[in-house]
Amino acid sequence: MIDPRDELIAAASYFYSQRWMVGTAGNLSARLPDGSFWITASGKSKGQLSWDDFVQIYPDGKLESANTDLKPSAETAIHQLIYRLFPKSQACYHVHSIEANLVSNFVTNEVVLLPPLEMLKGLGVWEENPICEMPIFRNHLEVSRIADDIQARFELNPPKIPALLIRNHGVTVWANSLEMARNYIELVEYIFCYMVNTRRIGI
Ligand SMILES: CSC[C@@H](O)[C@@H](O)C(=O)COP(=O)(O)O
Numbered sequence: 001m002i003d004p005r006d007e008l009i010a011a012a013s014y015f016y017s018q019r020w021m022v023g024t025a026g027n028l029s030a031r032l033p034d035g036s037f038w039i040t041a042s043g044k045s046k047g048q049l050s051w052d053d054f055v056q057i058y059p060d061g062k063l064e065s066a067n068t069d070l071k072p073s074a075e076t077a078i079h080q081l082i083y084r085l086f087p088k089s090q091a092c093y094h095v096h097s098i099e100a101n102l103v104s105n106f107v108t109n110e111v112v113l114l115p116p117l118e119m120l121k122g123l124g125v126w127e128e129n130p131i132c133e134m135p136i137f138r139n140h141l142e143v144s145r146i147a148d149d150i151q152a153r154f155e156l157n158p159p160k161i162p163a164l165l166i167r168n169h170g171v172t173v174w175a176n177s178l179e180m181a182r183n184y185i186e187l188v189e190y191i192f193c194y195m196v197n198t199r200r201i202g203i
């Protein structure tokens with residue numbers, strides 16, 4: 001099996017070049033056949049990751065890393081939850097863009113309506129003039145509280161698209177392959193950019 005860290009490094013470097021993973025922002029993970037997953041270590045510059053900048057988390061919560069100083073991403077609890085809620089997911093990507101943060105403030109409620117763009121097909125919504133909402137969650141200092149909120153809402157009301165937005169923070173997507181996860185980030189960021197631009201020109 002190919003080690004997914006190469007693709008995670010390539011994706012992070014691309015997202016960094018798009019200014020969606022500026023500095024240490026964001027985290028990426030990919031699952032392995034034994035149910036464990038590689039996740040970016042906390043506080044690493046996402047534009048220049050190497051194999052040693054990842055931590056492997058096992059289903060029982062145990063972790064393994066190249067050196068004992070490495071801590072798993074502060075947002076590991078969200079990745080663990082996503083893999084539990086959506087067991088077919090093989091990758092979970094989280095980035096911080098300016099547009100995502102602007103869009104998260106377009107509304108004060110728990111969802112934002114997405115424009116009925118053709119691009120939604122790329123996120124699995126094959127409908128004419130779809131009514132498609134992006135779930136929004138409150139940002140808490142304690143990441144476990146964000147994960148608890150996601151679990152409580154998604155267990156009752158699973159989302160139509162494999163994405164969620166944390167207000168004033170960033171977007172998280174999950175997918176059945178690393179390639180799809182990268183596409184989903186690009187698609188949601190395109191949609192956020194479109195939404196910001198429609199506001200800017202007043203349509
Ligand atoms: C630029 S700080 C951003 C962090 O607080 C966090 O939101 C983030 O996405 C990265 O945290 P990390 O622990 O490196 O995975």
Ligand SMILES: [Zn+2]
Pocket residue numbers: 025026027075094096169170
């Ligand atoms: Zn974050």
